[in-house]
Amino acid sequence: MFREDVPIAYDVPADLKKWPSLNSQRVAGKTPYVVYNGTLADCIRQLLAKPVKQISLYDIVTEPQPAFDGPILSPGDAAEIAMRKDFPRG
Numbered sequence: 511m512f513r514e515d516v517p518i519a520y521d522v523p524a525d526l527k528k529w530p531s532l533n534s535q536r537v538a539g540k541t542p543y544v545v546y547n548g549t550l551a552d553c554i555r556q557l558l559a560k561p562v563k564q565i566s567l568y569d570i571v572t573e574p575q576p577a578f579d580g581p582i583l584s585p586g587d588a589a590e591i592a593m594r595k596d597f598p599r600g
Contacts, residue, residue, distance in 0.1 A: 516577035518591065520551035520598050524572035531567050542569060551598045554588045 527542035545568075546556045553570045560568065570583040583591070591597060 513577050514594070516575075518550070518577045518594070518596070519575060521549050522573045522575070524548065524550040524553040524570055526553040526556050527569050527571055529567050529569070534563060534567070536567060554583075554592050554597075557585060557588050558592055 524547075525544045526546040526548075528545045529536040529542045530540040531537060546553060548556070550570070550572050553572070557565065557568050557570060565585045568585055570588055571581055572578075572583065574581050578587075
């Protein structure tokens with residue numbers, strides 16, 4: 511979850527991580543692995559470009575910011591952040 515009234519630094523380092531899966535479900539006891547390393551904005555774009563059925567297998571890990579509850583952003587959080595007016599388009 512994030513706070514809409516707090517600015518977000520989109521240029522901070524971030525990792526897009528994918529969980530090992532079986533039948534499109536995260537496998538318990540496994541560790542996610544990095545599929546993309548870049549900025550927070552880039553990781554959000556990469557995540558949203560994935561097929562809808564696979565999005566739940568991903569998380570974005572970034573530096574803690576006052577706008578976030580923690581360093582891990584869920585796909586739902588990423589989608590909401592991408593809709594913000596201040597999200598960099600491009």
